[in-house]
Amino acid sequence: MSRSLQVSLLLLCGLALSACGFHLRRSAALPPSMQRVHLTVSGGGELQRNLARTLTASGVTVEDESGPGIAELDVTTAHFSTDSLSINGSARVTEYAVRYHVEFNVKDGKGDLLIPGQHIDMSREYSYNAGDTVGSTAEVEELQRSLNDDMVQAILFRLQAAAKHPQPVMGAAAAPAPASSTH
Numbered sequence: 001m002s003r004s005l006q007v008s009l010l011l012l013c014g015l016a017l018s019a020c021g022f023h024l025r026r027s028a029a030l031p032p033s034m035q036r037v038h039l040t041v042s043g044g045g046e047l048q049r050n051l052a053r054t055l056t057a058s059g060v061t062v063e064d065e066s067g068p069g070i071a072e073l074d075v076t077t078a079h080f081s082t083d084s085l086s087i088n089g090s091a092r093v094t095e096y097a098v099r100y101h102v103e104f105n106v107k108d109g110k111g112d113l114l115i116p117g118q119h120i121d122m123s124r125e126y127s128y129n130a131g132d133t134v135g136s137t138a139e140v141e142e143l144q145r146s147l148n149d150d151m152v153q154a155i156l157f158r159l160q161a162a163a164k165h166p167q168p169v170m171g172a173a174a175a176p177a178p179a180s181s182t183h
Contacts (some may be wrong), residue, residue: 030058033108034073038066041075046145047102050152051075057157069109073159077103077119082145085125086158087116093120098140100147104155106162115162120154122147 037060041048051073052062063070078101085095100122106115125144 029163030055030060030159031108031114031166033114034060034071034106034163036061036063036069036109037071037073038063039073039075042078045078046148047075047078047151050148052154055150059088062145067094071109071114072107072111073104074106075102075104075155076117077101080141089095091166095125096140097123097125098110098143098147100144100151102151106159115158118158120151120158122154 039048039050039055039062055062055073059131066072081099081101083097083099084125085097088094100120103116103117103119105117107114108114117132124147126143127140
């Protein structure tokens with residue numbers, strides 16, 4: 001291929017991507033009081049690692065210990081569950097849903113609630129093949145990884161919203177503001 005044709009195709013691809021609304025993710029614009037954060041995740045694991053990595057990429061210093069001037073991002077609940085969705089004529093499950101439930105809150109460095117208790121629910125559905133149980137296990141693990149990545153982004157979106165639309169300072173007795181997301 002000639003060089004000018006390659007350049008033209010590359011420019012055409014770039015134009016097509018920008019026309020369809022595709023944008024690279026930028027680092028999150030978090031509230032100013034969240035420049036230093038202590039992160040606690042019930043059960044730790046992949047959600048904690050992904051949140052810490054994403055916060056660091058957004059310019060936040062993730063602290064090992066809490067203290068004065070350090071915001072607290074506390075994920076109190078993070079668990080997966082699996083529900084059966086459909087059963088075939090042989091009374092075997094053919095479809096499942098993997099559900100992910102997370103609850104969190106954020107306090108600023110003074111201990112005031114920045115984001116009162118929130119909960120986010122996500123789910124993915126998959127077909128189950130009784131003849132391929134190894135593939136099904138790998139599929140569930142991949143769905144959980146995908147849900148974990150999406151959950152990190154959903155939490156970051158809530159943090160960004162708090163930066164754009166600050167709420168009045170609330171005491172610790174504030175009622176949780178439920179929110180759900182199903183993908």
